[in-house]
Amino acid sequence: MSARRPFVAANWKMNKTIEETEAFLGDFLPRVAGVEGTEIVICPPYLALKSVVETCVQSRVEVAAQNMHQEAEGAFTGEVSAPMLRELGVGWVVLGHSERRTYFCETDDALAEKLPAALDAGLGPILCVGETESQREAGATEDVLRRQVEIDLAAVPDERLSDVVIAYEPVWAIGTGRTATAEQAEQAIGFIRALVASRSAEAAAAIRVVYGGSVKPDNARELLERDEIDGGLVGGASLDPEGFAAIVAAAGP
């Protein structure tokens, strides 16, 4: 682990009702009450945000939304804005998850507007980037990462880059049980950090770049103990309080 503060987030996707969320937190919060240093974030569906914020207020656990619109308000039926999330006490927002890019037409151009909008409103963006299996097989991984990182962060000023968390999530590893090896993850994350360094060496040293894609309690330590890997974005394995607490523990010293 580096001097950067470890960051571990639970991406619940479209899982858990408010009732199920409360049951999770009742079990999970005592398990992580003694954790120091590691930043822990839960990303529930929108409708559970308020109750998670209220339940976690006395804990060190922070809360993220899974998406937002780039405009603060307006005629965008079905959307939610950054100021609305801030009003609830939400601190973070996941942007550019591959499921949103694939199923909901999320584009890099929209992300280029969402990143500064989130920061301006006081939200920390968790920006997801990563290549598909065919892109990796075609040797295009670095081209894909370069394009995503360059476009998505283009409108973020250099001095704010380190307020972003980047999640390297190879699409072929998400929900498949096929975790990237620690070497593959470290290599891609090193490349992402070098892209940030081409804009600001200071930001590159400070920005957290985490890994996501089939992180489980039994592979978390091997991944998270690597110097380059500053934490994890965890999907399926974060739905279980005991398992997610074990992953949080693996990110610590």
Ligand code: PGA
């Ligand atoms: P997974 O999902 O851990 O279920 O692979 C990770 C993610 O999509 O963020």
